Amino acid sequence: MKILLIIVSILLIAIVLLQSGKAVSPSSNILGGNDELFANRKERGGELFITRLTALLGVAFFVICIVMNFVK
Numbered sequence: 001m002k003i004l005l006i007i008v009s010i011l012l013i014a015i016v017l018l019q020s021g022k023a024v025s026p027s028s029n030i031l032g033g034n035d036e037l038f039a040n041r042k043e044r045g046g047e048l049f050i051t052r053l054t055a056l057l058g059v060a061f062f063v064i065c066i067v068m069n070f071v072k
Contacts, residue, residue, distance in 0.1 A: 001071070005064045012057040019050055 043051055 001064065001068055005061070005068065008057055008061050008064060012054070012061055015050060015054050015057060019054065020047065
């Protein structure tokens with residue numbers, strides 16, 4: 001079970017690093033002035049797949065952690 005948790009953790013880290021940033025420019029990260037933060041943008045193709053895979057791996061991570069806690 002611990003090996004599965006390590007594999008899911010590494011995959012989750014890799015997938016989060018692959019996601020594209022939502023900021024328009026680096027200066028908007030510093031200044032906090034991103035007008036399009038809550039804009040209605042649809043994800044398509046690879047971006048949608050990565051977002052769904054991130055959610056799936058996140059849920060798997062929490063489920064494995066909870067199961068490991070009760071199995072002790």
